Amino acid sequence: MSDRSFSVPELRERIGPDASEATVRERLAELRDRGVVAAETYPSSTTLYYVDFPDGTGRPAATDSRPSANPLDRLSAREFLLLRDSEGIRTIVLAGYQLSLVCFVLGLALSVGGLEAPFRGGHGLWTAGWNLLAVCVALRIAELAATRIRERRGRT
Structure with missing residues (x-):
């Protein structure tokens, strides 16, 4: 070796x-x-x-x-703005699709449950942005918790 x-x-x-x-x-x-x-x-x-x-x-x-x-590791702001790195842009678009799906499902669940979204704003884009940020933070926390649980199970 x-x-x-x-x-x-x-x-x-x-x-x-x-x-x-x-x-x-x-x-x-x-x-x-x-x-x-x-x-x-x-x-x-x-x-x-x-x-x-x-x-x-x-x-x-x-x-x-x-x-x-990971194409996002190579994607620069210049390449993104000039739309030169197709692979990196496709990765961002795919992530956007997936987050949209998560938001739609959560919106449906909140509507069925009669609950309000965690954030409200004067403009629809601000509202969507804050709620998307909240979803991303919640997903990251859930991923960290799942990783810790897996690591604990792997150690024993």
């Missing part, structure tokens, strides 16, 4: 089913603190580890410039 980079799942697979992913991550953190292993983290939540030889021979050159898997 000293001649290539590796991820936590790859290393865990080589060790065997007895080692949990949390244990592998802890051991890699220890080795990283000691300077034996180095890591490179990419935008797609991927971390590759490699043996950190003093002359740098443990790291293959291919990992130096790995392209981002």
Whole structure:
């Protein structure tokens, strides 16, 4: 393994089913603190580890410039305003469609339940913006809670 980079799942697979992913991550953190292993983290939540030889021979050159898997990581304001990055713009549009669907379903649920939207404003766009922000914050909190629950279940 000293001649290539590796991820936590790859290393865990080589060790065997007895080692949990949390244990592998802890051991890699220890080795990283000691300077034996180095890591490179990419935008797609991927971390590759490699043996950190003093002359740098443990790291293959291919990992130096790995392209981002997420088109939004490459999208700049200029590219967006000039409509040049089709993939990034399609990703934003898809996210907008999905958030609209969530808002429509929540609006339907609130209407059936006879409840009001959390925010009201003088202009419809302000109202929509504040309510969309509230939905995004609620989704992020729910995602963080689900991640913590999954992590706790994975540790035991």
